[in-house]
Amino acid sequence: MQILERMDRIEERLIHQSDLICALQHSSEVARAEREAMMLALARSGGQIAEINRLSEDISRKIYVLASGQDSIKENLKDQALDITLLKKIISL
DSSP: HHHHHHHHHHHHHHHHHHHHHHHHHHHHHHHHHHHHOOOOHHHHHHHHHHHHHHHHHHHHHHHHHHHHHHHOOOOOOOHHHHHHHHHHHHHHO
């Protein structure tokens, strides 16, 4: 009788351990899926960061072009002001 009781307890422990192993496997699969989701999210955010950097560089280039154009316009205005001053002197003679 004792042997049967021990075997029953051993069987119960084995069933319990089997349940624990199944739970651990499930937890492992969930953790693996979460890790993959995080990796995908990181990859997407990396792509977004690269796009932001590209747009920032594009904006910087446009600002440089605009600044160069502004300098050119300033020089043209100075030249025109000198021309007007010269014309006024000529007319006043």
